[in-house]
Structure formats: C-alpha cells, structure tokens
Amino acid sequence: MRGSFWVQRFAQLLITVFCVTFGCSLLVQLLPVSPAEILLPVGSPEERELLTKEIGLDRGPIGYYLKWLGEFVQGDFGDIYYSGGTESVSSRLAVAFPRSIWLMIYTQVLSLAVAIPLGVWSAYRVGKRADKAISNTLFTLSSIPNFAIALILVLILGVRLQWLPTLDYQPYSAGIWEHFKHMIMPVVSLSVGLIAAYTRLLRADMIAALREDYILMAASKGLTDRRILWRHAFRPSSVTLFTSAALNMGALIGGAIVIETIFATYGVGFEVFAAISGRQYIALQSIVGLISIFYVVFNLIVDILAGYVDPRTRDRRVNA
Amino acid sequence: MRKRKYTIPTYFAFAWLGLAVFLAIFGSFLPVDGYQVIHGDFIDSPPLTPGHWFGVDSNGYDIFSGIINGARLSVFIAIVSVGLGGAIGALLGITAAYYRGRYDSFINSTFNVVLSVPNLVLALALVAVLATNVDINEAVPTWRRLVTLIISLTVVIIPILGRIARAATLAWSGREFVVAARSMGMRDRDIIKRHIVPNVLPALIAVGFLAVGVVIIAEASLSLLGVGIPDGASWGGMLARGRNDLEYNPHALYIPIIALAFTVISTNHVGDVLRGGLDRREGRL
C-alpha cells in the first residue's frame, strides 16, 4: 500500500516536469520566426539549416522535444549560441548553480531561524500587544517588494555607509568573510518576505494547535509553558511551514531573477533571464527542466520528512 | 451581531487606492507637466524644490509628474490583468469544480503545472515570445509591448485566482441549497449563476486585491529588468532609471519605492480585511 503511494506521487511529479519542459519547447514552436534565424542573425542560410538540424527543429514539435529530452537525460543540456561561437549550457550552470544553491540555503536558514521563534511567540501571545506588533510589522515589510528592499539596502549599506559590496559574488575559496559579505544583502532582501509568510503560517497553525485538548492535557501534567509550546504544539504545527518552505526552494533557485541581477550574483535566475532575453530557447528549456526537477526532488523530500514530523500523514497515506 | 468597524489603516488604504485609481483614470487631464518634459535647470534637484516638490532626477524628469503618470500605467496594467485573469480563472475554476471528472483534473493539474513555474520566469518567457517580431531587427511598438505585458501577467494570474475559485466552488457545491436546487431539476447554468457565483465572488474579490499587489510587483520587476514598457514610464521604470544614480539622486529611487510600497500595502491590507470579514461570515454559518 505504502509503496504504491510513492510510485503514484513520483509519477505525478514526473508529469509536472514533463509538462513544464514540453510547454517550454512549444514556446519555441510558437515563435513567428525560425529560432535558427534568431540564434544566428548573421549566419548564412546553409549555416542556419545546419543549426536547425542540429537542434532537431526539422523533426516537428514532438520530434524536437524527444531529441531534446534524450540529450537532457544524458546530461547534455545544449549550447548557447553567440555570433562568434557556442558555449555549453552545462559549463554556465556549473558556475551558476552553486551560487543559487548557497543563496537559497542562506535565505531559507535565515527566514526559518527568524520566523520560527516569532511565529511561536506570537501564537503564544495571541491578541496581546507583542503579537499585534509582530504581525503589523511583518505585514508592512512583506508588502514591500524584495527589489525595493534590495535597492534601499544598497543605498544605505553599500553607497552611504560603504560597509558592504554592492555587486558580485565571491566563493568560499576567497575567504569565508568575503563570501558572506557578498551574500548578506541579497539574502536579507529575499528573506524579508519569506519571514513574514512563514511567521504567518506558523502562527495560524500554532494557534489552532494550542486550542487542542492535548495542550490542555500537557498543561494538566504540570509542564512549563515553554515545554508545552516547543515539545507539544510546535511539531504538529510545523508541517505546513516546512511544506511551503520546500515549495519555495525551486522558486528561490530559479526565480530570484531581480535580486541576482541587482547584486550581480549571476546565479540560475540570472541565467534564466539571460536565456530569455538572448532568446536562447534550448538553454532556457534545459534550465527550466532542471529547476522543475529540483522542485520535484524537494517535494518528495518534504513528503518523506512530513511522515516523520507528523506520523498521522503516514497513516493517511496508507489509507489513501 | 456586532457591526464591523474599519480601523484607521483601512480607511487610509481605501483612500490611497482611490487616489491611485483616480490618477490612473484622470492622470492625463491633470494640470501637471508631461513626465518626459526635461527641466534642464533643475537636474538632480532634491525634493521640496519649489515647483518640483518631489525633486527632479538626473535626466531632468520631474518625479511628481513621473509618479502620476506611472500610476496610470502600473495601476491600469494591474487592474486589467487581474480583471481578465480573474474572469478567465473564475470561469475555469468554477466549471471545473462544478462538473468535476476528467475536465476538473485536467484544469487542476494545468493550474498546478503553471504554478510550479516561478511567476517572474513565466511572465518573462511569455513576454519574450510574444514580443518577437517577424523581422527581429525591427523594434516592437509600444502598444504591442503593453498588450504583451498584459497578456503575460494575465496568464500569471489565471491559475492563482482559478485555484481559489475552484476551492470555493468545491466547498459551496456540496452545500444543501445547491444539492436541493439540483434535485429540483434546476439547470446547471442557472445553479452556477444564482447559487455558486454569488458565494464564490467575495473570496475571489478578496484574493483579487492581493493579486493586484502581485501584478504591480511583477510589472515593476519586469521594468527593472528592462523588458517592461520602454521609456521607463511606469513606477518600475522609474526605479530602473533611479537605480543608475543612487549616489547623487537617491530620491529618484525612494519616491517611486514609497509609491509602490504604499499601493501594495494597501491592496494587501484591503484583501486581508475582506478575507477576515469572510472568515467571520463563514464562522457564523
């Protein structure tokens, strides 16, 4: 029973990957002009024909997609075409992926590290002044677009105070402090909205959990409020929070386009943007495919973790 | 029942949105300079300069005129996209949830697939494809960019509001009065019109306000990336320009930020208040 659930879940997610990448490849067909013309604006007709063959555009929509898929699963993500030559998508991604992964990890860690105590605390003090202050502040902050926060940070910390560099990325090998110095502003800009969203989710679930009988039961055992909050109420309330955190991972890897552009972090989001604005559709298709695979993997991990955090979900699955 | 009283922030949010909509409609009739008039003598003037109360940016554009003109574009685009996307999304979501079956699972999984692509990536890709000319070296005219932008943002909104409509319909179509209407032989179309739509609409409007915020931010992001309306006419475009000159002219940046933030805070707040009212109504049932 359990096994068939996972098979079903996995199939569902694979279908998502398929639909997203196939949709991407259809975009190419929707273009009013031949992609070869876009990729090689100054090339000769023979060169263009060669390119059309190479990409598989002469095989029709399905044939084109299957050729791409075949190469994709073998790890060949295609090329980016310049007027002077080509560069493989893999080599670009080898640079961009680690940057995005770090950005995503730091953002999630910071957001959860701030949101969990805030959410637990404001649920505990629900309706009191502290709760209202936290809710209102976060609400206001979360309504400010992340690029606006980024630009304000640049203005204050970068331009005025000159404390932090406003551009570029530095790897660990350049020194841990250098690495973090370049990460602080992008991470903070991305985190503000997430902190508000996570706090809100956790607060709502905690408030519901704190009304449950088992909390009263825990209180009647003579446990301290702190123990009741963390040991008894937090765990059953955290499933939604972690699920939504996992769903955000895909978006953080590929969707931090504006932030990566503002800070010249040049991660995957920037590559997506570059592929779109440079009309590198094969590259775009491969990158989006990879992002959706990440999305799928994180989804599965969360499903597994949710079973540990809340065993009831395991039961539901067996019944499903 | 206790009468619900709006708080001061709610009145403020309504007032701000009212002002933004007013500017969006009547902005071009106001006795304000066109936003592209260059005030050469006032370049980089700070705010509170007489005649240029919000200052002038490093191109010589008056920021006050820019804000008013930007409201026109940003708010117009947002309202049209959310209106269109909401209508299409509601149609798909409501019919899917009402008729169920294969049609429903198709619609629902399509929504899920589209939602799994980050907002901005989707909008960017659509803009890129739709704004490609047959002759790729020819510039795309502004009206076409505008239409492209609106279509792309509409596509982003459809699954967001469509899912809300679907969930609300699922909840309502199980209620006794719908089952009763069905058992009395009422036509499906009339049931949807008389019983489902009036009940789903409030939830949709509440989330619609939040969606307006999403679209305004998305439009500004696209402009910041340089694929929005050219000439930097929207608030996002002003940001993109102001960004280049942070050091000497920070007000060219923070004034549009304030306008954007106020608008999004207001739409989010109004959406929240409406949703809270709905929860209370549901709670009493």
Add this chain to the structure above:
Amino acid sequence: MTTMMSISDMYVRFETPFGLLEAVRGVNLEIPAGASVGIVGESGSGKTVMSRAAMGLLSGSNVRREGKVVFNGRELTAMSKEEVRNQFGTGMAMIFQDPMTALNPVRRVGTQISESLRVRLGMDKKQAMQRSAELLSLVRIPDPEAMLRKFPYQLSGGMRQRVMIAIAISCNPELLFADEPTTALDVTVQAQILQLLSDLRRDLKMSMVLVTHDLGVVANHTDFVAVMYAGEIVEQASTTELFANMKMPYTRALLESIPNIEMKSGARLKVIEGRLPNPVDRPKGCGFVTRCTYAQQKCHDEHPPLVDAGNGHLYRCWYPLGHTIARKQ
C-alpha cells in the same frame, strides 16, 4: 473525614463579543478525601468549566474566575502559576473526554507517559520507560512494551483512554478529575473503563471527581453527587440519599432520559424538552422554568435559593418533588 478540595463561591465568566457569559455561578462544593464525587448535568451546564476552573486549567485573556479553591489545606487561588503547576500530576490530575484529541498525535505513547515522570518526578529515561510499562499494565493493557512505541492513531478508543488514565495516575495524584471519561467510547468499553477507574481509586487511595451527563454512571461509581444546571448546583446529596429521595424535577428528568434495561421494549425514552437558558442573558426566575412540568408563577418570578433538606441534601427548587402543592396537575 478530611477535605481534599473545597470550592467556595466560584464564578467563571467569559468575555464574548455578545456580552459576558456566566458559565459557573456561585458554586460551593466539598470533595472529601478518598471519596468519589459525581458532577452531573447536560452539556452546557457548566460542569466541565467548573472542574477545569477548580484545577486552575482555564487560561485565556477572556476568562474571569472568582472564588476560592482550597486543595489539601492550601489555597490554590492564591498561588502563583508556578506553584499551581507544581500541584499538577502529583497533587491533582485530569482525564479528558476525548482520548482521540487529548493525546498528542505526533508523539509516541511511551514519550507521553514518561514525560510527566521525568519532568515532575525527575526520573531518568530508563527508569521512566520502565515505570511507564508498569503503568500500562496497571491500566490492563496487554503487551505494554509494544504499546510504548505506538502512536495514538494506531490505538482503539478504549486503549487510548487507558493510556490517558495511565498518564493521569503516573505521578500518584491525590485527586483525579475525570471529565466524561467514557462519553467518546463504545458502550461495551465504557463499563470496563469505569470499573478500572473505580479499582484504581481504591488501590491508589485517590479522591475522584467524576464529571458526566449520565446519572446511571454516577449511581454505581460515586459516593456523593452534585447536579448542575445552567452554571449552578441545583441538587446535591450523598448518592444513596439522592436516588432514594430525589427533590429536583430536573434531576428526575435527567434520570428518565437514560435508557433502562427494565423498560418494556417499545417504551419511549423521555427527552428533556426545550433548551438551556441563554447564558449571557439569564432569566430572573428559575433557569429550568420553561422546561419544567411543575412550574408555577413563583418559579418565573423568583430565583430559588439552595436549601438544605436537613440531612445535607441540598436542592434549589420552590416546589420540590414530594411537595404536595406542586402536584396540582
């Protein structure tokens, strides 16, 4: 006989959007040491709120509690939150109505039982687990070692309730509150659980407060009974006296609403018609007046006081059963 707990002049009010809701109105109750006291009433009568307030378990910014509760010679209502907490588990404990919702769904049975042992009695993990297994066999659960590793959702209702009882008695409390301990269970299991509670009370020398809507339960498992209606005690006596000499029409109505094995088949169960009075806006007379077959004009106009029939049998009625004037109809 010493007193385990005495409650005097207890009022509990909730602030609601519709006004102040008076859930408990001037309750006085003594719980003698070693005795079992039943609190009976229909749902909404204030019996659960009363027992939770007595223990000090009601929290929330909208709760107003008045009155005095003395437990074991010490005034609970004057204690700090910490001191009250130190009474829980070792001094008093509570069993809740629905074992489905009162056990934490994400923690194992063993963790939930041993938690009190470790936190309140300072046992180490191994000791606590060992003692938990003993407690589980004390509540007659077969294979206690295996039970320790299970999650509540894997158990039947009766098993869950036994686990909850094991948790409640884990620190040897002197006073056990059992709030409708069998309401959520199958009929066949109800009798077993009640018997278990009675046996445990005798063996562990506990006092017990048994909150229920079922007078039949009270008859077999308590020494004293207090009947609650609309937040007040309306009749109170030793169990034998109450059943021999019922004074309140309401108590009689409650009794008649229980199915009885001696009833002829096809006989109709009596239902108490009408509803409890609105707790926000109480009528000035007797709260039961609109539902009482013996109601007179006086019952509409004046609120009856709690009077003593002489042998400690208290009742709150202008025309108690056995009173000839009331029998006009």
